[in-house]
Amino acid sequence: MATRPFDFHPPVLNREDPEGIEQGVRQLRPLRSSRSKILWPEDPNCNKYDVDFGYHVPLTLLLSFPRSGNSWIRYFIEAATGIYTGSAYYDELLYRTGFRGESAGWYDGTTIVKKTHSPFHVNANDSVIMLVRNPTRACISHFNFKSSKADDIMKFKDILPEQQFFSKKFHLHANGCPTWWREVASAGLRARRLLPIYYEYLREDPIPKLLLILRFLGIEPDEGRLSCLQKHLDGEYKGNQLTIDPYTHKEKLAFANAINFVNTSLQKRGFDPLPDYSLYRN
Template identity: 35%
Template sequence: MKLSIFLSLAGYGSQAQERCGKIQFGKPSQFAPVSLSSFPGSGNTWARYLIEEYTGYYTGSVYHDGKLYRGGFKGEKEEWREGRVVITKTHTFRPEYDPLTDAVILIRNPYDCFLSEFNRITSGSDHTGKASNADFMDAKWVERDFSKLASRWLRLYTNLLKSGNDILPIIYEEMKADPKMEMKKIVKFLDVHTDYESKYDCLFGDNSLRFKRSSYREYDPYLYIDQERLKPVNKAIMELSALLNSTHGIELPITYQRDLF
């Protein structure tokens, strides 16, 4: 499988490189039904790339995204209940509908999540696309219901943390800063053993960074928003941080909070 195929579809063009190693499916029922749960815009695609390269096994999804499948995520259309994918992407938690209960939960600053998802939607569901300044000045951004978004963000992780299932919280910003450490946690949680150390130089170099949408821009889209409408987001951050502290002894980075004026 050529990494260049995915990168070309994702808009990386000539920067494409090959995969760091062979990716394969497991045997039927080899893997337990574990989810990679996250709010949209949390870096799930990049995390899946790291997990696939690190473990050597395909990840799955409940969404069957054709673009990701064509781009190289061959587990995207796999029936995850067969147990051949090492972990399965989902953005919801509905244990009454499926057995994806144990989970690696990927948590990212909600302000960045909302921004990333807006980029994706505005750029035509491109997992690496970006909205323009004009898009952020439009009512579709300026008048977004951030209170509702914050409530959904908080509810997803709260339900997972209070579910009584085995949960591994992964902070996106910590994974970005030290991907090796976070991948070791995930591999241990999934109980997968592969020769991943031989991939270090390739996996944690510039290669993996090309699977992330660039967050750099010369302006702050949130300054176009009435700051009063962002207070529920700060409140949701504090509530989730307190819950994480009580359940796993960790807290969200203080940088999640915005100074509102």
């Protein structure tokens, strides 16, 4: 069994009992505690909605290759549920910019989902929301994000000079992307409960995909929260969409093989095929 980041197992609610989950996630969450965060403080019609830590929340993984929209979808989930999201890693930048669940332990039951980019954090009995993005675009975005010198929220919006994507450093980075992307998806497909979310469809129409996530989590939608979220969809974490194509023929072939493998595996398990990535420039 894969090693987890923390080694504490609190009691959790029965995943098959939506009423139990509802009580654990919503009714037992403290309202406006000292650790809560107001979601939209400048909006007089929406500033009543906050986010806080939960209590005995069942463990659900939010699995993705880096830069597949993970931080953006965490914003959606926090806004819709009122519960902080957590992570397998402590990212100081994310903590400073509002993701206070970064500080929560893996098994402490206080966050609604736990982000990970590692296939080794996924076990067969897990519940997993898997965010899947075109790996060629995610790989570029990941390199851009890692290479940015910004140390604040602008790191999500920063764009490198174009020539850096044709450098040796970029191609060394790109060489490992297809295998990592395929291994992340393969790990998710081994999970007992799995909800794949395709980033390209999420970007086109976020709320229906968010409703699928809420159903998977066993949470009744809050129409007021969703109405306010509809007004503030971009949030602070939606990155710029890069359209550059710096890949060699060999790199493109490796990505195509990974995409075909994952697409076939998804359909074998009964899920929808991946989007036709040729229709998307970013």
